Amino acid sequence: MRILLRILLLAFFSAFCVHGATIEDDEAPFEPGKEICTRCNCALHETKPNYNHFLIDCSAKDMHNVPTEWPSIDGSPDIIIVASFSGNEINTLHRLPQADYSMHFSCRHCELKVIEVDAFLDVPKILRLDLSWNHLTGETLRSDTFRGRFSTKSYEPIALEELNLSHNQIRSLERKIFEHLPRLKTLSLAHNPHLDLSYMSLSAIPDEIFQQKPKLRELLLQGNDFHAVPESLSQVGKSLKSLYIGVNPIEELTEQSFLGLTNLVHLNVSFMPNLVEVREHTFSELKHLEMLMCSDNPQMTKFDVESLRSLKSLRELHLSNCSLKTLNIEVKGKDEQQDDFPKLRLLKLESNPWHCDCGLLSALQELEHHGRKGFYSDDRARCATPYDLSGTLLPDLFKEPLCSMEIRKTPRIPIYEPASFLRPKSILLSIFSVIAVVAIGLAVGCTIVCIKKKLKQSDFGFTTPVRYTTVRESFSTTTSVA
Ligand SMILES: *[C@@H]1O[C@H](CO)[C@@H](O)[C@H](O)[C@H]1NC(C)=O
Ligand SMILES: *[C@@H]1O[C@H](CO)[C@@H](O)[C@H](O)[C@H]1NC(C)=O
C-alpha cells in the first residue's frame, strides 16, 4: 500500500528573542555573493506597508551552492527575504549566509542529500523552509541541523514555523529532531515512501502536540513503547483517517482504546507481541472504518467481531497469523442480519488454529452474508481441530453438516436446575410406572381371583357330596356310609 503521509504537527508556543554573537565562517565553498543579483532575479515587492518581500529568485541557474552573502537590502527591518534556489544541483546545503531578516527559503528539486550541521544558525529568523523533492533521509536530518546560535549555555532556537520535507527518502526521524524548533506549526512529510514517525521509543505523546487540533490525517506510531493507545489521539479524532499503532507492547484493546477517533478509515494493530485480547465494543465508535488490520498478533486468542457488526463501511478484515480458535459472534437468523457487515468483502483468516465447529461455521455464515455474492473468502485458512476436520479449508466447512448434528448443543443457561427426580420426564415416568405397577397388580390379582374361583368350582365338583349324579346313587352311598 502506498502510504500518503501528511503530517501537520503543532508545537508549543513560546517566543524567544534571538540575540547572540555571529560566528565567523572560515570556509568558503559558496557561490560568490556580490554578483548574486546579476545571476539571479532580485526584486523588492512592496505589497503592503510594513510587509515587503525581497525576492531572490535563483531557481534553475545551474548553481552548485548557496551564495556566501545575501545582496544588500535597503529598507525596513520588516522585510522578508524570499529566496528560491529550486532546480539547481546543490547536493549539500551548507550554512546559509547571515541575515537578520525574516526569511522564506526554498530548495525544491535540488538533489539535496546532505544538510550541514548548523545550516540555519545564521538565519535565526527563518520562518519557512521548503526542502521538498530532494533525496534527504532521516539520517541526514538531525536536531543539530536546525539549531540556532550558541549562547552562554545552550543553543538558541530558530523561528521556523513551516517545514516541508515532502517527497524525500525519509523513513524515520530522530527523536529530538524538533528540539530547536519550538514554533514549528506545520510539518509536511507527505510522499516519503514508508515513512515511520515511529520506532522512536515513545511511551507517551504529550497533549500539547495536538492541542491546536491540527488537521492530522495519518499517524504512524508503530514500533514504540506504548502500552495503550495514547489518549491524546482523541484530540485529533475529527481529522485522523489512518492510524498505525502495531509493533507496540499493548496487551489488550478495549472500548477506551479508540475513543473519539470517529473518522478513522484505516486502522493497523498488527505485529503486537503481547496483544492477548481485543475486548467487546473496541471498535463500536469507528463508524467510518474501512480496513482493519489485526494480523500477526501471536498471542491473540480473542477478537471481538461483534462490535464490527454495525460498521457500515468495513470492507476488509485481516486476522491472519494469530492464535484464534473461534470467532465470538452472536448468531442471528438469516433474516435478522440483513444490514450487518454490509460492505465486508475480504476476510483474511489463515494461520490460526481454528476449531471447526458449528459456532465457527455460524460466525462465518454471518460474516459472509450467508453466501451473498461478491465475497472473497480466504482460501488458505484451515481447521486445526477437531481431529477429523484438521486441514479442512474453512470455505469447505459450508459443505459439512456441522450444525445439523449439533443443533441441540446450544448452551443452556445455567439457572435453577430441579433435582433429577423432579424433572417432568422423571415425573411422567414415575406416574407411568405407578400406573403400570397398579395395572400389573390388578391383573395379577384378577387372575389369582379367577384361578381361585375356578379352582373352587372344580373343588366343589370333586369334593362336594352333592354330585350331579342320580339321587338314588347318592342315597345309596350315604346309606352305605351310614
Ligand atoms: C510541500 O511541498 C509540496 C511539494 O512541493 C507541496 O505540494 C505541498 O503543498 C507543500 N506542503 C505544505 C504544507 O506547504
Ligand atoms: C500494518 O502494520 C505492520 C506493522 O507496522 C506493517 O508491517 C504492515 O505492513 C501494515 N499493513 C498495512 C496494510 O499497512
Ligand SMILES: *[C@@H]1O[C@H](CO)[C@@H](O)[C@H](O)[C@H]1NC(C)=O
Ligand atoms: C506470523 O507472525 C509472526 C510475528 O507475530 C511473524 O514473525 C511471522 O513471520 C508471521 N508468519 C507469517 C506466515 O506471516
